[in-house]
Amino acid sequence: MTNGTQRNSLPQRIGLFGGTGFVGSYLVDALLANDFHPVLLVREGSKQRIEQRDRCTIVIGDIGDDSAVRRVVEDCDALIYNIGILREFPDRGITYEKLHVEGARRTMDAATVTGVRRFLLMSANGVKADGTGYQRTKFRAERYLQDLDLDWTIFRPSVLFGDPRGRMEFATQLST
């Protein structure tokens, strides 16, 4: 385990899952602007999406890959789980269950095992146990986190607006 105290004056390392998308691009910028060092799990082929990649540590892998997730987590002082999808493609293995629930749990479990206590979860406004598939799975990830002995924060934004930076984010999809 590493933490800010042990590293003394070195920048705190923040593990970011979902750092290549719309919100993630702003998170990377904000982390760097505030003197944190982002450690990103990045899928094969997505590295070019990170503008300031030379200033980040990048671990290539999918959120379903235990060892890649572990490599990010064990090198960090705090974690942000920001992966989320608006639409499932079950025939390609892209489901809410895998990305909202299993991926989040894998990251939270790795945090527990390695002793990284600070955990930020990007959820969404209106999540609930009996909602849509998106809402139910986000809700279950929240519950799982709340039952762990971690220092957690859950964000529940509604629609996020901003320069999409060429990405097809939710607000752009609504307007096309």
Ligand SMILES: NC(=O)c1ccc[n+]([C@@H]2O[C@H](COP(=O)([O-])OP(=O)(O)OC[C@H]3O[C@@H](n4cnc5c(N)ncnc54)[C@H](OP(=O)(O)O)[C@@H]3O)[C@@H](O)[C@H]2O)c1
């Ligand atoms: N945008 C909004 O208005 C809004 C509102 C409320 C909540 N949220 C939440 O905010 C978070 C970010 O949303 P966003 O709009 O920025 O979404 P986005 O642009 O689609 O970004 C999704 C991120 O998840 C990553 N990802 C997807 N599947 C993955 C996998 N199998 N393994 C590893 N990484 C994977 C993507 O990586 P690739 O680059 O490789 O695809 C990307 O970095 C989500 O949890 C979303 O539910 C967003």
